[in-house]
Amino acid sequence: MRIIRTKNYEEMSHAAANLISAQVLLKPNSVLGLATGSSPVGAYKQLIEWYEQGVLDFSQVRTVNLDEYVGLNKEHDQSYAYFMRDNLFDHVNIDPAKTNIPDGMNADGAAECARYDQVIADLGGVDLQLLGLGVNGHIGFNEPDDHFSCGTQQIELTESTRDANKRFFSSIDEVPTHARTMGVRDILQAKRVVMVASGKNKAEAVKAAFFGPITPHMPASILQYHPDFTLVADEDALSLL
Numbered sequence: 204m205r206i207i208r209t210k211n212y213e214e215m216s217h218a219a220a221n222l223i224s225a226q227v228l229l230k231p232n233s234v235l236g237l238a239t240g241s242s243p244v245g246a247y248k249q250l251i252e253w254y255e256q257g258v259l260d261f262s263q264v265r266t267v268n269l270d271e272y273v274g275l276n277k278e279h280d281q282s283y284a285y286f287m288r289d290n291l292f293d294h295v296n297i298d299p300a301k302t303n304i305p306d307g308m309n310a311d312g313a314a315e316c317a318r319y320d321q322v323i324a325d326l327g328g329v330d331l332q333l334l335g336l337g338v339n340g341h342i343g344f345n346e347p348d349d350h351f352s353c354g355t356q357q358i359e360l361t362e363s364t365r366d367a368n369k370r371f372f373s374s375i376d377e378v379p380t381h382a383r384t385m386g387v388r389d390i391l392q393a394k395r396v397v398m399v400a401s402g403k404n405k406a407e408a409v410k411a412a413f414f415g416p417i418t419p420h421m422p423a424s425i426l427q428y429h430p431d432f433t434l435v436a437d438e439d440a441l442s443l444l
């Protein structure tokens with residue numbers, strides 16, 4: 204495990220964008236595993252800037268997103284499909300046909316999860332997986348549990364996650380109760396994993412996940428086992444170490 208310590212969110216975003224950019228430069232048809240939420244937005248902005256400057260070309264890049272809420276269609280402004288278009292895809296030359304996100308509207312949850320695992324398998328796995336960190340230690344929407352999950356699964360969001368995400372909705376009642384997420388095994392199988400963590404509210408989780416025991420009650424802790432895991436975190440997120 205490597206830790207890149209940065210002063211603040213901007214530096215964290217720049218460092219993470221550098222790692223993603225290097226991946227795309229070295230392998231133009233990379234499979235990028237992408238995350239939503241506040242943490243990666245700055246990195247996406249930086250990638251867009253480099254694309255506009257002609258430094259980066261996304262034309263061959265393929266993507267698989269970590270997760271999607273159940274019950275939100277692609278046009279809903281809080282769906283992760285919308286988020287990705289808004290924060291990255293609509294601003295670079297990525298081919299929409301090469302982007303993948305679990306379908307939150309497929310009424311058959313099990314079939315959708317199986318389909319998504321097949322999508323990942325058909326792509327040959329993920330070259331670089333970008334992650335954020337939940338305040339409860341979740342990765343993707345793999346919430347604390349008694350065991351680590353395997354493939355894509357439909358999960359019930361914990362109250363703490365719904366509470367953390369209610370800032371994006373007009374009230375907590377509108378936050379979906381379920382999501383579909385790549386499993387922990389899927390994440391661990393990525394060749395390289397990069398996590399971005401910023402802010403004091405992530406400090407407890409950073410300390411427990413990367414300086415505590417490996418346990419499914421702190422899902423991110425399993426990344427201690429990953430052979431190529433880089434945590435890019437700012438001083439606030441590292442403040443309890």
Ligand code: F6R
Pocket residue numbers: 237238239240241242243269270334335336337338341342343344
């Ligand atoms: C998002 C995801 C989540 C977030 C995590 C942190 O696709 O899978 O695990 O990365 O909840 O969210 P933020 O970055 O908003 O603090």
